[in-house]
Amino acid sequence: MDVRSGGNTDVRWCPTCGSDLSGPAGFVTEYWKAKDRWFLTWCSRCRTTTQVCLPHRITATEPEH
Numbered sequence: 001m002d003v004r005s006g007g008n009t010d011v012r013w014c015p016t017c018g019s020d021l022s023g024p025a026g027f028v029t030e031y032w033k034a035k036d037r038w039f040l041t042w043c044s045r046c047r048t049t050t051q052v053c054l055p056h057r058i059t060a061t062e063p064e065h
């Protein structure tokens, strides 16, 4: 598990309110599930805990044109 608090992560903004999480009041923890990168964030401004996934691969369908 990699724990980071600061500007050295790919998730820097609160997914709920958009506040900068790189300051001392923000918290970002990175962990992995298989090849997917997950981030647990906490924002002191809106007091929300969220999870963000940066998937290794996305499979999606495309509607017919």
Ligand SMILES: [Zn+2]
Residues within 6 Å of the ligand: 014, 015, 016, 017, 018, 019, 043, 044, 045, 046, 047, 048
């Ligand atoms: Zn927030």
